[in-house]
Amino acid sequence: MNKILIPTKLDKAAAAALTAAGYEVVQDETTPLAEQVHAHTDAVGLIVRSEKVPAEIIDGLPALKCIIRAGAGYDNIDYVYARTKGIDVMNTPGANANAVAEEVVAMILAAYRYVVPADVTTRAGEWNKKQYMGHELTRKTVGILGLGNIGRMLVKRLEGFECTVLGYDHFLSKQRALNIGATPAELDEIFSTADIISIHVPGGPATKNMVDARLLGLMKDGAMLVNCARYGVVDEDALRALRESGKKIIYCTDVHPKDVAAAQPSADVADVMLPHLGANTKEANKAAALRAAAEMQAYFAEGDTSCVVNAEMPADLNPAHLRMAALLGRLCYQAAGCRPIRRIECTFYNNLRSFRKWFTPWILSGAVPGAEQGLMPAAAEASLREHGIVFKAREPMDDKLYDDSLTLDLFTEQDGEQRKASVRGMVVDGVPVVSRIDEFDHLYAVLTGHTVVLRYEDRPGVIAAIGQCLSRSGINIDNIVAPLDQASGDALAVIKTNKGVNEQLVQEIAKEIDAKLAFSLSM
16 A cells, blocks of 8 residues: 655645545554654655655655645755656645735734734733724725736735725736736836835745845835745845934835744844744635645646656756757747737647657747746646636647647737747757748748848839848848748748847838738847
8 A cells, every 4th residue: 555654744635635545544643754654654645735855865765756845835855866866856836825915914914013012012901002003905906916826816805895906917918918917017117116015936046136126115104015925035134234324114024034933034124024924824825735645646646747946857858859949939929029928739740749748848948038048848837727828739730740840839919919920840850940931931040049030012122231230230131031922922021130120120011011010030
């Protein structure tokens, strides 16, 4: 009988579901993990919450096949080392979203109405009613940084307070943000206009001190900043200096360097500070427990690895094909006019069919501006779903016998107008090339380097005019293909240049030849 170890305070629903499915479950929230590992070396599955799972814990479980983090983040697990041992690591994103969103609202109200100090002083016999003149959340302007699961749930929870919600998400389409209920805004606008700003972005180097001295300096006097994301996203030293200068900023935080009993560095600068309680509700605990149990069952019973976050790329998958997918994504996004993406459809031909899930992160990183890099396939699919993009991998038609190639279609919409762009690419002699853009086939243009793409009504002298415009700017044409589409009478020039072509020059050329499509890329 497979043994599952649950060394954490997780809702008993997980153990009950796994036991009912025939697993031997050991759940012990009090005994140190290292002792449990020593006593249960035959465990094949491990479910944790915030417990650290370093290399030595992994080494102590030689039969271990799967680790599940009952929550979204999984940086408490050495998932890289787990991969070297052939152990799959999974998580349960979204299970805690509502709990964190409600905590944000609770912290805002607690800070606005002085709930904590008023309770303490009233119990002590004081009556400081005049001192605790507060504010109302109703009809305030709230800025939300990150419109993922938690950000979107927070938008819903604020609806009853009639707030004006501004949303920032580095790769969320404008229409998708509006559909969620947030008005898209840039960081400067949010920090200079919002009464309350709530942070829900990932941690890591990309967001380290994201909220820096400059952004903090834009905040209105008396504005509130709530950090329930990750410690380090807010430059607390800069916040401290700003407050010491006399500027009033209310700061609420639930995140710390380590989840341990210790003096926390935010103590002197936080108005409300909690011990990482965001996901600490019975409902969220049960939701994460049930999802973890379902993932564990599907993993062992069906071989389902769709939620694995540390999967290893197949050794026989050519990395050049993955780079090709990202480059095709960038090219197709430009061909679609850089408009909000509604749908992405892909067709994988020949040997690429068996590797198609591995292409999803690369297509995401290429086609969606600012998308997070280095995601695992399941996380990339989840990211696309969260941002309102339907992703579909199609089966090729039987009568199309392409080599190892990829067709990528982007369906976009803006101001009610829908548009589709389509590209196909392959790898030739180790180099990614684009073989088709929309209806223009047999291009075989190298995807790397500097490229200008122009669509225009075919007529004599156009290529010469393009060359003259480039020449005047000191740019040489290295290569050019310009096929004609007989049905429309249009030609498409794909021009490789020795230098990058800026947007101003592209528009000059477009005006000169009356182009229907014009863009440049340097990849």
